[in-house]
Amino acid sequence: MAKNKEYIHYLIALIIGIILFVALPANGVYDAEADVTTGGLTVLGVRVIAILVPTLYLWLTTNSHWTSLLALAMLVMTEAMTANEVWAGSMGHFVVITIISYYMLNVALRDTGVINKIAIFFVTRKFCQGKPYAFMAMFFAASLIIGMFMDNMSLAIIFIGIANTLCEEIGIKKGDKFYTTMFLGVLLTNVIYSIASPIAHALPNIIMGSAAQQLGIEITYTDWLAVGIPFAVVMYFVVLLAVRLMNPDTTQFKNFDPEALKKKYPPLDGRGKFAAIVFIIVIAMVILPSLLANSGGSFGAFWTYWKTVGTVVPALLAIACLAIVKMKGEPVLNVPSGLKQLPMPAIIFAGTVSCFANPISNANTGIKVWLSDLLQPAVANMAPFAIVIVLMIIAVIMTNFLSNTVTMVLFFNIGIALISVDQMNMGMFTIIISLAASMASITPSASVPSPLFFGEGYLNMKDTLKSNLVFVILSVVVLIIFGAILL
DSSP states (O other), X not given: OHHHHHHHHHHHHHHHHXXXXXXXXXXXXXXXXXXXXXXXXXXXXXXXXXXXXXXXXHHHXXXXXXXXXXXXXXXXXXXXXXXXXXXXXTTTXXXXXXXXXXXXXXXXXXXXXXXXXXXXXXXXXXXXXXXXXXXXXXXXXXXXXXXXXXXXXXXXXXXXXXXXXXXXXHTOXXXXXXXXXXXXXXXXXXXXXXXXXXXXXXXXXXHHHHHHHHHOOOOOHHHHHHHHHXXXXXXXXXXXXXXXXXXXXXXXXXXXXXXXXXXXXXXXOHHHHHHHHHHHHHHHHHHHHHHHTTSOHHHHHHHHHHHHHOSHHHHHHHHHHHXXXXXXTEESSOHHHHHHTOXXXXXXXXHHHHHHHHHHXXXXXXXXXXXXXXXXXXXXXXXXXXXXXXXXXXXXXXXTTXXXXXXXHHHHHHHHHHSOTTTSOXXXXXXXXXXXXXXXXXXXXXXXXXXXXXXXXXXXXXXXXXHHHHHHHHHHHHHHHHHHHHO
């Protein structure tokens, strides 16, 4: 039955593509000398949409690995981009090397026990003893803080394991409300840090690349964190409210012995300490250049150079350092082993999504002109900020049923078709709409890590619906406030 259903989706995607190819009018005229299109979609634009929409459908209903590879091949065949442009814009896109490099650093932190040690440190503070909500607040804080610097998929796996261990220590089991509450908090913090920080996270890097390519706007890591960190702090308290609404029975928490738990996690050895120090240096080299590049003199020149080098080089140098340094006869980072653990489907998907930003924005397809002409009548009398609010609300709703990555890219492109750069700070718009498109927690299809929580039975929609709705609704309120301040 599952195979038959999958083939039905393939057939539907094919039919959608054929209908779009035949039905969409190619009225646009591209002026190569002026690099502008008038009149709407060109022939190339029709071909791109006839490939893109079925691809989106398959991403949402089947998978994002071989369908992404097929999409790249079909994109070359549209002739909207040359083959070399497609390969450079997908697997050669900076988001790909960013994911690879920071994921490798995450492997070093995980394998040396740094992540587990930090998480256990948070929940074994004395003031948590006998206080279940203080304990959960600290556990969720650990998830959020560590998550600002780690890939959300790998950290979801790690924190699911830690949550299981803590539940065993407390004496609660799957199905208990306390158990469900613990895992809900891990999911909600995962939702927040997946987009609040660009460090080691694909979503912000994908859209930052799109903003640079389509709007000519450079959004630095520092720019993103200047919005993302305050947003994460506010949303952390929303998480605490959402999990408090679960109102779990906490009587068994009196069995929790933090001292006994600490003994199970000995102090970090030399490998762990070295990996932690190297990672802290990488984070500093990512954030400080944007802050200090204008300091003047040789000091400012030093940081200007590192700002020019970018955010990936420090991570690559750190990988080499961790691979060269050996302790106890082994490198701190086993690179071949780490490379085998790379999430290749996610990497291919990120590269493909990034590549499609090119034909959507290129004048030779007329897609931006067509989108603007299509949607302008509906928003003609609306103020730009009102348009943003509508887009945020629809994006939040959509992302809880469909892929957050697809939702983010879609609403970013709709936004730039409806709002001009002289009406609004488009860099801030990019960040705000990305945050909205990532508040995905209600269903198993909402984000990449969601199936880990719902599919394995740690959570179910029925038991978490009330708290998830509160989280999602309050996230919209927070986003509107942030938008009013920043846009």
